[in-house]
Amino acid sequence: MLNILRRHMTVALTLLALAQHSFADQLLVPSDYPTIQAAIDAAKANDTIMVAGGIYHERIKLKRGVTLKSVGDDSPGKSSLHRAETTILDGGGKTGQGAGVTMADHSTLDGFTVRNVGVFDESAWQKHHATQGNEQDHQHIGQPGTPGIDATNVSCRVINNIVHHNGYSGIAISGPQAAPRITKNTCFKNLGAGIASMNGSRALISENTCFQNFYAGIGHENASPTVTNNHCYENIRAGIGISEGACPVVRSNRCYRNRRAGIGTRSGAATKPIIEDNDCYENDMAGIGTEEHAAPIIRNNRCYKNLLAGIGSQDHATATIIGNECSQNQKAGIGQQSDAHTTLINNHCHDNQTAGIGFEACENGTATVIGNRVNNNQLVAVGIHSGWNVRLVNNQLSRETGLPPIVMIFAGASVQMSGNTIRGGGVAGIRVAGNLQADNNVINGIAVRPGGPPNFAIWALPDAKLIVRNNQIQRWRHGLYAEQATVTATENQISEFHNVAFAVKSLRGNPTITNNVITTKNPDAKIVGDASSDIHPEHNQLIIESP
Structure with missing residues (x-):
């Protein structure tokens, strides 16, 4: 009995809905009603x-x-x-x-x-x-x-x-x-x-x-x-602006020629948008910018030909930046400043006018940079100024032409590099004035330059502090050049260099250069180029190959 009543009620409601739909009217303005509001006042639902x-x-x-x-x-x-x-x-x-x-x-x-x-x-x-x-x-x-x-x-x-x-x-x-x-x-x-x-x-x-x-x-x-x-x-301001705790999904938009960012996020850690698969180009500031503690996920976007960075983070922003392509921007492909805290994974930064990935001076910024391809940028692949603590893991960093170093670490910065492949020419693969720990990297030059501008795999400036372990270094004038720096270099493999593998001078503290394997065709080659130091070349292995 209850099921029969339910069926009758369902049929009745369906008929009522059909009746309401069938009686929907079309009202005309101005032929039926002189004003739009008059027509609205006379209308009913579904009209x-x-x-x-x-x-x-x-x-x-x-x-x-x-x-x-x-x-x-x-x-x-x-x-x-x-x-x-x-x-x-x-x-x-x-x-x-x-x-x-x-x-x-x-x-x-x-x-x-x-x-x-x-x-x-x-x-x-x-x-x-x-x-x-x-x-x-x-x-x-x-x-x-x-x-x-x-x-x-x-x-x-x-x-x-x-x-x-x-x-x-x-x-x-x-x-x-x-x-x-x-x-x-x-x-x-x-x-x-x-x-x-x-x-x-x-x-x-x-x-x-x-x-x-x-x-x-x-x-x-x-x-x-x-x-x-x-x-x-x-x-x-922005093409798309996100603030005050907003958490939109922003997908597949085109944002261009805006006076500031193409897409901008700001105003607090509760601002957590997902920004993905957008094209942001020719904006007067960043393609995508984040600031004021905002915490966006920025992934799989294309940011190019912007007047500042392709993607920029500043003012304590905590952006996660994944799988973006940033190219031909007037500044960095991806730029960080003013104590941002960023994670950069699997981005491609190429053909930008300054750095592929850049870190401007700050007081206390942190970044983890994993699996990115950074190639053929005008100045450096990665430039890290003072105040930054940065981990670079499994990145491919290269530049085919030009004199700047491929990676530049300024005084006051601390960098850990592991599993990266660095390739190119210029004055250095890595030029260091701050602190560097480099483990298990491949640092390949294009060709040994015996004279002219420097051509060093790692160039340590005075007061730099280096721990360099288990790296493969090939085709540079020197595997390491260091003066008045603190150096520990162990278990590295160096080949195709010019005369001296470790060109060091007046090192500070207790320098350690041990257990490195040096391979060369030059029978007159030296492991260490500073006879006055306390370094013992015999603690390394020198292999002379047949010409």
């Missing part, structure tokens, strides 16, 4: 309001389940759909009240231009564009304001709209119950973000074009949307 082209001087509030759509097909116009370009909601500047469009649960807004909500200050836009946003207030993107389109605590669809020249963000998504779909909109010249996701919202933001907005093209504060396949360019 569609069709709006003819024209300029409508009103701000509207949608109702639950109502679709508002402009008349016309999806033929393209100059920058968006033709019907969106010709069906305009004008908010009246200072005179109107509320958002240009206030969305309701399960409502749809399809194919409108929303403009002139609040006051767009062109002079302020020009000023801050010229200064790259450096003089803008460090305001939360979620500060109070009146957006072009407001989706607060609703699930809805905002599609095919053009939102521009508003006095706040173009589209604002706010609240923990907000899970709208924001797709195929064009947002530009808004005096906030093009699209702002805030206060616990969980939107899908996809296939939008956001450019020349006052802050980010797409901005996040304490929100967790999915942001995918958007184009964000020429915004005053």
Whole structure:
């Protein structure tokens, strides 16, 4: 009996739903209703309001389940759909009240231009564009304001709209119950973000074009949307900005020619976005930048031709940077500064104008660098300034031409290198003024240079401290050149050098050069080039090969 009642109830509910659907109406503006709001007020759930082209001087509030759509097909116009370009909601500047469009649960807004909500200050836009946003207030993107389109605590669809020249963000998504779909909109010249996701919202933001907005093209504060396949360019700050505990997934976007970063993260360790498979290029700062303790995962992105680093970390950021390609940037491929704490795994950094991977001077920065390919950068493959403690493990570091060292370790830096392959020419494979522990590395030169500029596998400057063990060194003038440094060198294998394997002079402390294997075809070759030192060459093995 109970099962029969349940079946009857199910059938009744299905018929009711079908009846409701069958009685959905289509309301026409302006032929049936003189204003859009009048049509909305008359509509019920599942109704569609069709709006003819024209300029409508009103701000509207949608109702639950109502679709508002402009008349016309999806033929393209100059920058968006033709019907969106010709069906305009004008908010009246200072005179109107509320958002240009206030969305309701399960409502749809399809194919409108929303403009002139609040006051767009062109002079302020020009000023801050010229200064790259450096003089803008460090305001939360979620500060109070009146957006072009407001989706607060609703699930809805905002599609095919053009939102521009508003006095706040173009589209604002706010609240923990907000899970709208924001797709195929064009947002530009808004005096906030093009699209702002805030206060616990969980939107899908996809296939939008956001450019020349006052802050980010797409901005996040304490929100967790999915942001995918958007184009964000020429915004005053980032193309995509992530802050204040936001944890979005940012995937497959193109961010280019923004005045600051293509994608930027900041404002606290709770800011933990996943940034993957994006193209960030020709931005005026980094392709992807992170600062202020933010902790993003940055993986499988392509960052190229940016005016600073391809990927940059600073100000105590704790970025995990995996599998990215960073090339042709004006500074480093991946750059770290001001006490960042980074992990770099399996990235490819090539053809950058300074370092492939660079560490600027700081007080206390740390980095683990594993399995990266760093080749053919203009200056060094890896440059490490003072204040850094860096582990380099199983990386491939090379440069075919040029004089700078392949790895440069400055005074005040401490570096552990293990299992790396270093190949190239220049003055040194590794040039050290700080502290270095190098174990099990392969350091191969291109050709021995007997004269001219230095050509040393490892070059230790005065006051450097080295522990060099079990490395394979080939085709350098000297395997090690050190003066007034502290040196321990054991169990290394050195071959194809010029006359002296260890060219050392006035070493400090208790130098140790023992149990190394030296292979050469030169019967006059020496293991150690400083007879006045306390080093005993006989504690090493010299193998003379047949010419």
